[in-house]
Amino acid sequence: MTPPGSAGRGGLPRVSRIPAVAVLLLVLVVIMAVGLAFGLSPGTTEAPTDLDLGVRAVGYAGGGPARYSRAEMAALASPLPGDAVSVDVPVLMYHYVDAAPPPAGPYADGLTVRTPDFIEEMDYLVEQGYHTVTLADAYLAMAGLQPLPDKAVALTFDDGGLDNYEVAFPILKQRRLTGTFFVITKTVGAEGQMTWDQLREMAAAGMSIQSHTFSHPGLTGVSDARLESELADSRSAIAEAVGEPGYVLCYPSGAYDDRVIEAARSAGYVMAVTTDGGASLSPGAVFEITRARVRAFLPLGGFATLVE
Ligand SMILES: [Zn+2]
Numbered sequence: 688m689t690p691p692g693s694a695g696r697g698g699l700p701r702v703s704r705i706p707a708v709a710v711l712l713l714v715l716v717v718i719m720a721v722g723l724a725f726g727l728s729p730g731t732t733e734a735p736t737d738l739d740l741g742v743r744a745v746g747y748a749g750g751g752p753a754r755y756s757r758a759e760m761a762a763l764a765s766p767l768p769g770d771a772v773s774v775d776v777p778v779l780m781y782h783y784v785d786a787a788p789p790p791a792g793p794y795a796d797g798l799t800v801r802t803p804d805f806i807e808e809m810d811y812l813v814e815q816g817y818h819t820v821t822l823a824d825a826y827l828a829m830a831g832l833q834p835l836p837d838k839a840v841a842l843t844f845d846d847g848g849l850d851n852y853e854v855a856f857p858i859l860k861q862r863r864l865t866g867t868f869f870v871i872t873k874t875v876g877a878e879g880q881m882t883w884d885q886l887r888e889m890a891a892a893g894m895s896i897q898s899h900t901f902s903h904p905g906l907t908g909v910s911d912a913r914l915e916s917e918l919a920d921s922r923s924a925i926a927e928a929v930g931e932p933g934y935v936l937c938y939p940s941g942a943y944d945d946r947v948i949e950a951a952r953s954a955g956y957v958m959a960v961t962t963d964g965g966a967s968l969s970p971g972a973v974f975e976i977t978r979a980r981v982r983a984f985l986p987l988g989g990f991a992t993l994v995e
Pocket of ligand 1: 845846903940
């Protein structure tokens, strides 16, 4: 606690002017340092920028969590360069992973990959030498900033169900795999949904937490104002709560058109995923990224075909 040189203070009244000036300077430095420390404390009301947030964002390239550089974070906030290239990364779409479907409507059964099947699928990826990447990794590879590992595949999970944290996350973590989780920010923390604490824990373990809008409306049918708030509010909520910049949007029910794409671009996203099938990630279609749906009770042979 005692700063070096402060012992000299006791002799202040008897010493010449020069040490007195030095003591005054020391006091000023201490005051400035204290002010600076308070200015940088978490209590500050200044909003962090995307680049600041990027320092805390994590990626996961198979060998362990790795932070993106500032240049990479800047790229994730910018359109792809003119010389961007296509990459071969199958993007798989999951919703629920559990022993039984949640009480979430008539489609939940078909959208719930049962736990033993999911374990078998993840073990298959590991055994066959696949490497899971986030969509940010794929984007940086398209931009020429980062090489992709061999046999790269991206796992995505829609809707933010609690099973994603309780069932899928431990299975992924145990195998050092990563996934991108699209959450509906209005319902984060609601019954049957993941909480912000859980999402922060997942992000710290290398998972990517991204936007599935604020309240999951069909975006092609909402007003311009609602469209803008659905995209911006969810993006800023995730940035504030999880510390991860929103770079990819997941269209609710796969509904999008040119107006929705333009709004997503304006809100700061650099890509978006659909529910349409297909495999290739090309620079000309970053707001129409296709995904392969992993159906409930899909035989392992069928799963193998999806990632080939
Ligand atoms: Zn959805």
